[in-house]
Amino acid sequence: MRKRISGGSPYEPIIGFSRAYCAENKVYLSGTAPVGAENEDAAGQTRRIFQIAEKALAEAGAAFKDVVRTRIYLTRAEDWEAVGRVHGEFFSETRPASTMVVVAALLNPAWRVEIEMDAVIPVFLNLPGEEPKQIN
Numbered sequence: 001m002r003k004r005i006s007g008g009s010p011y012e013p014i015i016g017f018s019r020a021y022c023a024e025n026k027v028y029l030s031g032t033a034p035v036g037a038e039n040e041d042a043a044g045q046t047r048r049i050f051q052i053a054e055k056a057l058a059e060a061g062a063a064f065k066d067v068v069r070t071r072i073y074l075t076r077a078e079d080w081e082a083v084g085r086v087h088g089e090f091f092s093e094t095r096p097a098s099t100m101v102v103v104a105a106l107l108n109p110a111w112r113v114e115i116e117m118d119a120v121i122p123v124f125l126n127l128p129g130e131e132p133k134q135i136n
Contacts, residue, residue: 001022001023001024002021002022002023003021003022003060004018004020004021004022005018005019005020005021005022005056005059005060006018006019007019007020007030007052007056017030018030019032019052019056020056020057020059020060022060022061025120025121025122025123026118026119026120026121027057027060027061027062027066027117027118027119027120027121028118029053029056029057029116029117029118029119030116031071031073031114031115031116032049032052032053032056032114032115032116032117033049033106033107033108033111033113033114034046034048034049034111034112034113034114035048035052036048038108038110038111039110041082041112042074042076042079042082042083042112042113043082043083043085043086045111045112045113046082046083046086046087046113046115047086049113049114049115050064050086050090053115053117057117057119060119060121061121062119062121063119064090064091064094065093065094066119066120066121066122067091067094067096067117067118067119068096068097068118068119068120069096069097069098069117069118070087070091070096070097070098070099070115070116070117070118071098071099071101071115071116071117072087072098072099072100072101072113072114072115073101073102073103073106073113073114073115074100074101074102074103074112074113075102075103075104075105075106075111075112075113076102076112077102079112079113080100083100083113084100087115096117
């Protein structure tokens with residue numbers, strides 16, 4: 001099974017990308033920027049990213065508990081702690097593999113952070129006469 005998930009951006013067909021892409025039980029969430037939160041601080045922008053990501057993951061049949069990898073791009077090194085704390089609010093239990101890097105700029109100069117996520121949706125194996133077994 002493959003499925004494209006649109007975020008509604010008019011740039012998706014022009015650039016040739018999707019907000020998220022599902023392949024089998026894996027979900028790949030594109031770099032997500034804080035659209036609509038340009039005037040917020042780094043923590044506020046990160047919270048906006050998580051709002052956008054939650055919607056895309058849900059459409060794919062996933063949730064934050066299914067995220068196994070994140071990549072965080074910052075434009076200001078001093079934002080690492082504020083962004084990290086918000087990330088930790090969502091992932092304190094699952095603690096996915098994560099990378100945080102500082103980049104020169106993002107597409108919109110007001111954006112201070114952008115985040116990518118990868119998730120694995122549990123698959124249940126149902127054999128006749130047995131309880132369902134979760135496999136990843």
